[in-house]
Amino acid sequence: MIKYAKAQLGDVFNKLTTSSGLVSRTGHKYADVDFSCLDDTPENYIGIQVTAMPSVDILPPHFINPKTANLVNNNYDCWEKGLLKGTYTTLKGCPSYMEHNHTKESQRGYILDAVLYPVINDGVEVYYVDELIAVHKSFSDLLQRINDRSIAVSIGADVKYSICSRCGQIIRDDSDYCEHVSMGKKGNQFNLKGYNKPTVASEICGHRDDPDSNRFFETSWVVVPAFRSAAIQHIFGSLTKLSSVLSKEHSDIQKLFGKVKVASGNSMNIQRLSLKLCSSPKLASSLLFMSDIRKMNPIGFNLGLESLVGSYETKQINEALTMVEGLLKV
Numbered sequence: 206m207i208k209y210a211k212a213q214l215g216d217v218f219n220k221l222t223t224s225s226g227l228v229s230r231t232g233h234k235y236a237d238v239d240f241s242c243l244d245d246t247p248e249n250y251i252g253i254q255v256t257a258m259p260s261v262d263i264l265p266p267h268f269i270n271p272k273t274a275n276l277v278n279n280n281y282d283c284w285e286k287g288l289l290k291g292t293y294t295t296l297k298g299c300p301s302y303m304e305h306n307h308t309k310e311s312q313r314g315y316i317l318d319a320v321l322y323p324v325i326n327d328g329v330e331v332y333y334v335d336e337l338i339a340v341h342k343s344f345s346d347l348l349q350r351i352n353d354r355s356i357a358v359s360i361g362a363d364v365k366y367s368i369c370s371r372c373g374q375i376i377r378d379d380s381d382y383c384e385h386v387s388m389g390k391k392g393n394q395f396n397l398k399g400y401n402k403p404t405v406a407s408e409i410c411g412h413r414d415d416p417d418s419n420r421f422f423e424t425s426w427v428v429v430p431a432f433r434s435a436a437i438q439h440i441f442g443s444l445t446k447l448s449s450v451l452s453k454e455h456s457d458i459q460k461l462f463g464k465v466k467v468a469s470g471n472s473m474n475i476q477r478l479s480l481k482l483c484s485s486p487k488l489a490s491s492l493l494f495m496s497d498i499r500k501m502n503p504i505g506f507n508l509g510l511e512s513l514v515g516s517y518e519t520k521q522i523n524e525a526l527t528m529v530e531g532l533l534k535v
């Protein structure tokens with residue numbers, strides 16, 4: 206059973222031109238990153254850090270902890286944190302495609318590395334997985350989209366079976382679907398005793414005690430990601446540059462990821478907004494003006510903003526402002 210963390214196909218990629226950029230296998234290895242999967246020399250790839258997916262917390266025997274129900278994907282599939290921890294390394298060395306189209310023409314590079322890290326979601330610890338994806342430099346259309354944050358990622362997993370998070374039914378093929386997760390039924394909310402927010406009927410992919418029940422085999426660039434947390438976090442530039450950064454400053458990729466992480470479900474929107482704002486000199490000067498006011502009187506700035514636009518937007522504006530300050534090197 207193949208599961209994709211994606212919501213729907215964007216037809217924009219039908220127009221994409223393909224490239225024959227990938228040529229010979231070389232097998233370079235720099236620092237802790239294994240480049241042996243690459244078809245071309247590392248100099249010809251750009252390294253990109255993405256947040257690929259989160260996990261959920263399961264309340265035994267099979268209920269999704271309501272506090273982590275927001276981490277179920279838009280297809281109402283989810284991965285339990287123990288299973289994610291046990292299987293995320295299967296991503297290493299896997300290919301990266303456009304829109305889950307598993308052809309050589311659609312391939313854009315490889316997943317060089319994957320890291321797992323804890324995130325506290327509504328007071329409950331779960332795991333997220335970030336990947337370091339190498340994209341061949343010849344795919345300029347994709348790199349442009351990555352640069353302006355108009356594309357995200359989606360993982361592909363081969364799942365032996367899934368489990369209904371409402372009744373525990375084990376689903377190995379279409380004939381096994383129970384009434385809770387059959388066509389059109391997934392995603393219905395229901396309440397659990399002791400919790401003041403509802404949980405959701407979804408398919409839990411595989412089982413934490415059975416690592417063979419899940420194998421990730423690719424990650425695709427997609428227009429519509431299924432996980433709200435899926436986001437481009439950082440563009441390292443050429444892999445050769447990345448390897449020199451690694452060998453100078455960091456003993457391993459995990460530390461480097463920790464340094465640049467901006468993990469939040471909103472991070473890509475914020476990045477996209479910041480890039481847009483910085484591209485207009487007029488807007489940029491207004492933002493610098495806002496930045497000055499914030500520096501002079503942060504409490505007053507936030508109180509004023511909250512009364513105008515509310516606390517959620519105030520938080521977003523602050524995040525964007527901080528990123529703009531970084532981009533404009535204020």
Ligand SMILES: [Zn+2]
Nearest residue numbers: 369372383385
């Ligand atoms: Zn069921």
